[in-house]
Amino acid sequence: MSDQFVEVTTENGILRGKKLQSTGLTSVPYYAFLGVPYAKPPIGDLRFKAPQPLEPWQGVRDALEDGLSAPQTLFAPGQVQGVEDCLYLNVYTPQHPHQVKSLKPVLFNVHGGGYVGGSGGSKAYPPDNFIDKDVVYVSPTYRVGALGFLSLQNDDISGNAGLKDQVQALIWTKKNIKKFGGDPENITIMGISGGSASVEYLLLSQLATGLFKKAICQSGSSLGMWAMDEDPKGTAIELAKAMGYTGSSEDDKSLYEFFKSCPANDFVLKQNEVFNDRAKNLYRFGFAPCVEKEGKGSKFITRTPRDILENGDFTKVPVIIGYTSREGFIVLMAPMVNDYNLLDKNRQIFIPKNLKVPENKRTEVGNEIVKLYFGDKPVSKESINSLVDLFGDMLFNVGISEATKYLSEKSDKPVYNYIFTKKRPKSTMINLIAAMNPGEDQVLGLEGVPHGGDSEFMYKTAMPNFPPPAEYESDEVPFVKACTTLISTFGKTGNPNCAEIGFRWIPFSSSNPQYFNWGDEFKMVPGRFCEKRLKFWEELYKKYGYVF
Template identity: 55%
Template sequence: LTEMANNFVQVKVEEGILRGREEQSDGLKSVSMYSFLGIPFAKPPIGELRFKEPQPLDPWEGVRDALEEGPACIQAMFGPVSGEEDCLYMNVFTPQHPNKITSLKPVIFDIHGGGFLGGSGRKEMLSPDYFIDHDLVFVAFNYRVGALGFLSLQNDEVSGNAGLKDVIQALRWTKRNIKKFGGDPENITVLGLSAGGAAVDFLLLSQLSKGLFKRAICQSGSSLNPWACNRKPRELAEKLAESLGYVGNTADDKSILDFLRKCSPLDIVEKQTDIISLEERFLVNAFNFAPCIEKEGQGQKFITRSPLDILNSGDFIKVPVIIGAATNEGSCMLMMKGDVEIINNKWEVAIPPNLNVPKHKREEVAREIMQFYFGCKPVTLENMDALIDLSADVAFNNGIHQSTYFQADKSPHPVYSYRTSKQREDVSTMEEFMQKIYPGVKLKGASHGAEGGFMYKMKLPNFPPFEDHTPQEKKFVNIVMTLVASFAKTGNPNSDGFPGWEPTSSTNPQYLDLGDSMELIPGHLNEDRLEFWNAMYKKYGYSF
């Protein structure tokens, strides 16, 4: 197809012709990139399709403009409700003219974070520029979040995980069509941060993703994190229906579903977090509508066994993996004024929701946790560091550690472990935010999502805009992106400029300090804390 005037460029995908445009990237280099925005990859999930797995798109006639981004999925993550229910759109960016392809480039398929309650694949969250700098094709997209993406009636009609099935649908679309943009369908790396990292981990556990990608990068998220798994999906669905005014029989599947399909998406999004108490939200922010284990039966099921069972049995998808977290993951979980009072009034809230402690043992286990972190003293500003550590371990570190070593020990492919210790200089916003709640608190290390600050040019809604990187930070952006690009190209993050990152294993544990030192460090970060939780989970087991 010929190029149109005004920098327009056309591509013919299986569903029809798309019109994108040539523009200049805004990375460390300014290079030509070709962007195709707001591409639909499934039918709008509205009306009868609400809560259902995504349905294949009908082809369109003529040329479809791909010049503007689609709306984010409806959410109330960063303030008031925004986005729309009709939201299954993706953006594709490529460094070479789609009609003058000389060689197929590795593809980064990026899954956004946001606690399975919010976020989007829009450029303000997942910008392509640094990836284009490194000659990669970049795909970002939306998946349904909150109740609209993760409500489950535990039956075949609404089995759950619609949001993760959206991810699979977007991945299938990419596998089918990315060659037309100069991307290599046989060389796709799935990447995600936070809930996106947990989603990548879930992809490794689902048979639906077999053959769809070649490598994986999990940042600060695991399927074993307590916030990443809804342990009572049916109960939560009934609670939501009742809070929206349902008065029928909660055991009547058809009646409850008809009712929920008639509710406005706005009402559903506003009510979905109200049905969780402050105690339940403590430490893990109880992102309540999250992936769940589906019941065996008809239709497409994402996962029907617990993540632990799949990891233990080795039945997961085995590919090269990079997995890691920041050195201070916990600060992002302490965003509520009442956290200190809650834990001081009731020590039991310190027990992770996925630790299977019997009722008669809960008091004893809570005391053990409080002794280990606080010496059984009340939590105050003086020992706030320990609360941040507890939050980090419960919400992130333990699950990420377990995922890392199950994969390292049961896969023939390398698993590269890292800890991010460097943070952008202008990300004092987190500390300022924390100081409004806890005056005088100082944050050490890099907080949750720190590596994202070196991979994307983020403009988060309701947050002050980030400043440009300092010259020192630009060097670090280049280091991080060189590791990512090398891994996407070859499955090994090491390249000429950086030869020192060795894979990890139980017998030889080691991690890369992703910070000023860039050293490979033997052992585990915070080994004593990991051992404490290993012993706890060995004793009581996980609950899913």
């Protein structure tokens, strides 16, 4: 066999991978195993079900190309891409699997995409900037949208199939990664956006207990409004009707058989219709995780994330958690945001769906929220910075801040909090948002780091239908090196402190809060980022309570 190919024997059979040369900041050889199956294809009777362990195969299976993504239209409206048979992962290792000198720490990356899209493929998450850090890198694809998160709140379709996929991918990794030179006892789960919320969910689920040693949550929390469906059965019925179901909404068996019979692409196209209408409240991207009902089979969670976190019933491991300085940029991708007149006249729209405000108080609370962010000015194009801050807080910052508090107070393991403040001059995310706001040139000039802006210093992600990312400028290179070294150091030891930081990153404490400024200047900053705004929301929730 050519030295460009290498074979590894896993529990399920022999895989043939290939030798590649990294195209990151350094050019080093590594070995890639792409499109590796980690569960049976979730098709036919396995649609909506928890993933089933893979059966052995005979002979040598090529692992030379990415598996396809789950069905989705992310970044390609109206064009369904991907297939149901999507449960594959990629493994990248710096060592020849037959010449392993020592087992390397494992970084297990959960892809983002708001539970409606994304993949773990090599174009979405190229390993080049990590592969020279002496780690093994694993990147799975899981089910998204209705096919991954539909729930009838019964044992036929209990929900959270996509999260259970992640657990199965972790189980496969723990069983097999030693064959690739990875240490099964030193796995760090990490993710950005929806991947970050998933990592937090994995901390909360007993199904994932013992499968990892550390966690990195970047810009996403299980407490985010978009990361939880409080009425999954209602959402399922809405989708069924949009897809042409004419039976009874109370007939669960009929609903189940109907959903089983529908083409996969129909789910994607019709779920978009349902959520384009639901997007009037701006707080959901699509189908999302839910609390499952007790019953037969594996249940991911049967209590709310808030309940689990408040009671400390989660896996206690070292955690890095934080967000970018302007997370709210992402809401500018929603067409409704450009209707400033509508937003100004309907201020109740700014009330989060998990804030339990009585009907007779909604106008008052809506005005309070607008007052904090906009002062006496109307909601308008001129106040777009305030709008970005408002939605950033509601969708990301408040939930992540709460999760940071719970994780640090209820665990004896360190929790490292950060705010990411360095933006690429040629930001892919800003260009993407600008492309969805034609004529709105002020988007390009907005200050701060957008949602996903941190990932641009870690991955040179190629987005479908968009130009390739810009090469790193010479003054960006040291920062990229520092970012990936910090993450890989944490993956190795559970402590991010290393020479590249140049000082001690102090763990978060509610009694003495401080955060790491992850930007041009690495430094600890006392207090909490946007303290006044966070305090405002804490008081509102204390006064009115949580829906979930």
